[in-house]
Amino acid sequence: VYVEASWKEKGPLGPVGETRWVESLRASGRSGVEAIVAHADLSLGRDVRPVLRAHLDASPRVRGIRDMLAWHASRDVMDFNEQPGRSASPSWRAGFECLSEFGLSFDAFCYDTQLGEIAALAGAYPEQPIMLCHMGGPVGIGGPYGEVGKTPRDRANALARWRDLLSRVASHSNVQLKLSGLAMPICGFGFGERQVPPSTQEVVDAFAPLLEFAIETFGVARCSFASNFPVEKASLTYAQMFDVFETIAATRPATERRALFRDNAARFYRIDA
Numbered sequence: 001v002y003v004e005a006s007w008k009e010k011g012p013l014g015p016v017g018e019t020r021w022v023e024s025l026r027a028s029g030r031s032g033v034e035a036i037v038a039h040a041d042l043s044l045g046r047d048v049r050p051v052l053r054a055h056l057d058a059s060p061r062v063r064g065i066r067d068m069l070a071w072h073a074s075r076d077v078m079d080f081n082e083q084p085g086r087s088a089s090p091s092w093r094a095g096f097e098c099l100s101e102f103g104l105s106f107d108a109f110c111y112d113t114q115l116g117e118i119a120a121l122a123g124a125y126p127e128q129p130i131m132l133c134h135m136g137g138p139v140g141i142g143g144p145y146g147e148v149g150k151t152p153r154d155r156a157n158a159l160a161r162w163r164d165l166l167s168r169v170a171s172h173s174n175v176q177l178k179l180s181g182l183a184m185p186i187c188g189f190g191f192g193e194r195q196v197p198p199s200t201q202e203v204v205d206a207f208a209p210l211l212e213f214a215i216e217t218f219g220v221a222r223c224s225f226a227s228n229f230p231v232e233k234a235s236l237t238y239a240q241m242f243d244v245f246e247t248i249a250a251t252r253p254a255t256e257r258r259a260l261f262r263d264n265a266a267r268f269y270r271i272d273a
Contacts, residue, residue, distance in 0.1 A: 045095050100125075135181050140186070
């Protein structure tokens with residue numbers, strides 16, 4: 001599954017260039033992409049419909065849209081959105097409503113402080129499939145990132161908030177969760193800052209409590225292991241990330257492992273077996 005990566009072509013139809021590019025890679029045999037999550041500016045409201053149509057015309061593999069909502073009050077944390085609460089604006093929601101017309105899912109990327117917005121969005125549109133990316137973006141949960149998570153008390157509060165808000169999101173059955181993103185520098189584990197890379201077991205010990213809570217909260221059937229490469233490359237190799245997931249899932253039945261590594265994502269993004 002290819003997920004949009006902030007393609008810089010200008011204009012409302014600019015993001016369609018990314019879809020064409022991904023499709024060209026597949027046609028040339030340089031990519032095994034079976035599904036595409038494209039970008040569209042949902043704040044265009046009903047005017048986003050031509051963009052959605054153009055994506056689908058560019059590739060039969062377009063399955064969903066990501067319009068990043070990530071915004072943080074700390075200036076140490078990169079924003080992917082110019083304002084908080086964007087998902088509640090009438091124009092954005094008008095664009096969001098168009099997704100169902102085209103049979104498209106929504107990939108939601110936000111920070112942990114915004115998870116209440118995702119719960120509200122999921123509750124307002126219970127028939128719209130939503131994939132929550134990167135464990136809900138828990139900034140500073142594993143250690144300091146700038147001014148966020150500087151003290152043990154800060155991190156304990158962040159963990160409690162994340163657990164509470166993630167549970168609220170999970171209460172909406174139309175939301176699924178990507179088990180990914182914890183190796184992003186913003187999560188604060190600091191693996192990329194070390195001179196000696198962490199062992200796989202160190203990463204397992206750090207990530208397992210969060211991943212296990214997420215799986216327990218959403219249920220195995222609504223969780224999918226995923227990478228966030230190349231962003232997580234700052235902390236781990238792709239092979240090591242896979243080893244971490246494999247180690248954490250090792251004690252689960254084969255049916256659950258297959259669901260977490262393949263079947264759930266294939267079903268959500270409508271990839272044929």
